[in-house]
Amino acid sequence: MYEEPLSSYHSGSLISHLLRKTIHSKRPALNNAHLYLPPSSVSGAGLVESGSTLAESAQEDRSSMSSKDSLGESSSPGGHASGMSAEPERPLSEHLQAKRARVENIIRGMAGSPSDRSHGEGDGVEGETGRYGTEVYKESKRKRKLPQHQEHSHSTTLTTTSSANISKDEECHKLREQLQSMQRLLRQLQEKFLQMYDHGNSENEEKGEGDFQEDVSEAQLDLSIDSDNKRIGNKERMKADGGYLSTERDQKSLQEMLKCELSRAVSESVDMVFRKLSVTLQNQSPQPQACQSPEYTNVEKRAQQTCAPELSDSEDISKSRLLEFYESTPVPSPEHQTEALSLVVRKPTLNQLGSVSQQVKRPYPLHQAPFQFSYSAPLHDSQILEHLLKYGPHANFGGIPCLPPSLDRSSPDSMDLPWESIAMRSKVSSGHLGQHHRPGALGQVTVDSLCLPHVKMECGDLQSMAERSTFMSLNIQEGLTPNHLKKAKLMFFYTRYPSSNVLKTFFPDVKFNRCITSQLIKWFSNFREFYYIQMEKFARQAIVDGVSDVKDLAVTRDSELFRALNMHYNKANDFQVPDRFLEVAEITLHEFYNAISLNKDTDPSWKKAIYKVICKLDSDVPEEFKSPSYL
DNA sequence: TGAGCACCTG
DNA sequence: CAGGTGCTCA
Numbered sequence: 278m279y280e281e282p283l284s285s286y287h288s289g290s291l292i293s294h295l296l297r298k299t300i301h302s303k304r305p306a307l308n309n310a311h312l313y314l315p316p317s318s319v320s321g322a323g324l325v326e327s328g329s330t331l332a333e334s335a336q337e338d339r340s341s342m343s344s345k346d347s348l349g350e351s352s353s354p355g356g357h358a359s360g361m362s363a364e365p366e367r368p369l370s371e372h373l374q375a376k377r378a379r380v381e382n383i384i385r386g387m388a389g390s391p392s393d394r395s396h397g398e399g400d401g402v403e404g405e406t407g408r409y410g411t412e413v414y415k416e417s418k419r420k421r422k423l424p425q426h427q428e429h430s431h432s433t434t435l436t437t438t439s440s441a442n443i444s445k446d447e448e449c450h451k452l453r454e455q456l457q458s459m460q461r462l463l464r465q466l467q468e469k470f471l472q473m474y475d476h477g478n479s480e481n482e483e484k485g486e487g488d489f490q491e492d493v494s495e496a497q498l499d500l501s502i503d504s505d506n507k508r509i510g511n512k513e514r515m516k517a518d519g520g521y522l523s524t525e526r527d528q529k530s531l532q533e534m535l536k537c538e539l540s541r542a543v544s545e546s547v548d549m550v551f552r553k554l555s556v557t558l559q560n561q562s563p564q565p566q567a568c569q570s571p572e573y574t575n576v577e578k579r580a581q582q583t584c585a586p587e588l589s590d591s592e593d594i595s596k597s598r599l600l601e602f603y604e605s606t607p608v609p610s611p612e613h614q615t616e617a618l619s620l621v622v623r624k625p626t627l628n629q630l631g632s633v634s635q636q637v638k639r640p641y642p643l644h645q646a647p648f649q650f651s652y653s654a655p656l657h658d659s660q661i662l663e664h665l666l667k668y669g670p671h672a673n674f675g676g677i678p679c680l681p682p683s684l685d686r687s688s689p690d691s692m693d694l695p696w697e698s699i700a701m702r703s704k705v706s707s708g709h710l711g712q713h714h715r716p717g718a719l720g721q722v723t724v725d726s727l728c729l730p731h732v733k734m735e736c737g738d739l740q741s742m743a744e745r746s747t748f749m750s751l752n753i754q755e756g757l758t759p760n761h762l763k764k765a766k767l768m769f770f771y772t773r774y775p776s777s778n779v780l781k782t783f784f785p786d787v788k789f790n791r792c793i794t795s796q797l798i799k800w801f802s803n804f805r806e807f808y809y810i811q812m813e814k815f816a817r818q819a820i821v822d823g824v825s826d827v828k829d830l831a832v833t834r835d836s837e838l839f840r841a842l843n844m845h846y847n848k849a850n851d852f853q854v855p856d857r858f859l860e861v862a863e864i865t866l867h868e869f870y871n872a873i874s875l876n877k878d879t880d881p882s883w884k885k886a887i888y889k890v891i892c893k894l895d896s897d898v899p900e901e902f903k904s905p906s907y908l
Numbered sequence: 909t910g911a912g913c914a915c916c917t918g
Numbered sequence: 919c920a921g922g923t924g925c926t927c928a
Contacts, residue, residue: 802913803919884914
């Protein structure tokens with residue numbers, strides 16, 4: 278679809294990536310399916326022999342697998358995953374107004390968003406964080422050390438407000454290009470918006486049943502996560518009211534409204550920026566009179582607030598400079614902030630329940646945030662717009678796991694990683710994982726892990742140290758968090774015997790050392806222990822119960838055995854356990870059953886043979902888990 | 909010798 | 919889940 282030809286910052290790939298994400302409403306249930314081995318064929322020796330073949334055939338078409346459990350995705354305990362809480366009734370007009378306001382907020386936010394960012398920008402930050410890696414575990418030191426780079430760069434920007442030597446034409450040209458690309462993106466946003474809206478409508482009218490599509494359109498429609506957490510989506514409410522058709526007209530009008538707002542905002546913001554540019558270029562004064570003009574719209578006011586000192590800076594008004602220009606914007610007064618911060622992340626979702634006053638709380642100057650968000654991946658307006666495209670200005674950026682230095686930025690993958698991810702929140706501060714976490718919803722949440730510069734700007738807005746540490750924890754970790762544990766447990770559904778390399782690959786946000794590695798290995802060891810204990814227990818129980826044939830021992834999602842395992846590794850039950858795990862569990866159960874039946878358990882090392890079998894049955898862990906922010 | 913594992917224990 | 923222990927293996 279849409280590609281950004283002028284883009285020097287991957288917006289094209291980002292967009293297509295997002296569109297892909299959107300299109301694939303469901304993650305493939307098992308993209309790493311292994312050859313299924315019927316229990317009858319599982320004699321220990323045979324399996325061991327075919328071990329390597331097994332691994333190779335892991336890529337085989339899954340159709341070769343017998344699907345005893347047809348429950349598959351649909352067996353997901355559906356309802357709970359919607360994450361929608363009931364909302365007190367609210368008049369439709371009010372709701373529409375709220376949406377309208379949100380759209381305006383987006384646009385205002387866009388007006389103040391960084392135009393671009395050079396790839397070099399992150400270097401300093403990364404270098405800084407990279408050095409922390411050393412053996413020592415003193416987090417506090419780390420935190421104190423980190424902000425330096427930012428402080429430096431920002432104060433530099435703030436203080437050098439003179440002598441722009443570069444050709445104004447060139448400058449103008451660059452800005453124009455950026456603005457044009459921004460304009461295109463805004464249009465894209467608009468189209469996407471309406472497209473999704475329409476799509477969502479038809480989907481829902483056809484199906485009448487909430488599914489991922491609805492989730493997507495809902496997420497995109499509902500441009501903000503209301504701070505009071507009371508709202509539910511338009512459609513949700515309509516559904517509650519007993520149908521869509523009756524409210525079709527309202528939706529249409531809302532749609533029209535959105536269209537108008539977006540069109541207006543696009544032209545306004547572009548015009549405004551051009552105006553601002555010309556004003557700034559004319560009088561290199563940091564305080565153009567235009568700023569005071571009362572007739573400016575809110576959008577313009579926002580931009581005027583940001584227009585102050587910086588454009589005159591520098592030998593080279595590069596993209597990164599422009600970004601700093603925005604980032605170093607002086608903290609606006611509260612009454613302005615309510616408008617200006619709309620684009621910006623205020624805080625992790627959990628505490629987004631907070632009041633509007635949170636928006637104006639900024640205990641630290643932007644550039645003096647008491648802790649650092651290093652973002653190795655450069656962030657761009659396109660990314661911001663993409664995020665808005667999906668989530669709106671208030672969407673949760675809380676899970677932003679800035680790419681750890683360990684991820685080589687030169688690697689093409691490092692750019693992609695955040696997009697593959699799910700917002701992660703440390704259980705330390707968030708309690709439980711959101712209910713939204715289910716495979717089908719992966720695509721929906723991916724962009725939450727954007728590393729937007731605004732996050733850095735807003736870190737001062739976080740209210741509690743707990744939140745800050747949560748944010749910190751999203752950078753490179755020197756310890757394992759409860760979220761890592763949870764992730765490890767989910768990984769166990771795929772691999773019972775992960776290699777160290779796998780662990781390193783799938784915990785990229787963890788700074789590995791001997792201790793961490795052994796801890797992770799220990800975790801999996803404990804998982805296996807529980808797993809095998811359950812297997813033995815249920816196998817013995819089956820024998821006691823008089824089960825005479827292994828074929829009568831099936832492991833389905835209804836099985837007690839599965840419930841026990843699921844309770845252990847997936848307590849919140851918000852993860853769709855892969856079918857393959859059920860198969861492996863069944864094989865394991867059969868192994869135990871057979872061994873016990875044959876009195877092999879008299880041999881003290883009788884389990885070893887079983888272990889040998891089971892360790893061959895590991896699957897590849899899905900790519901999503903590679904994201905540092907998964908969960 | 910160290911890594912990785914299972915097992916036992918708290 | 920982590921600590922300790924003993925075993926195996928490279």
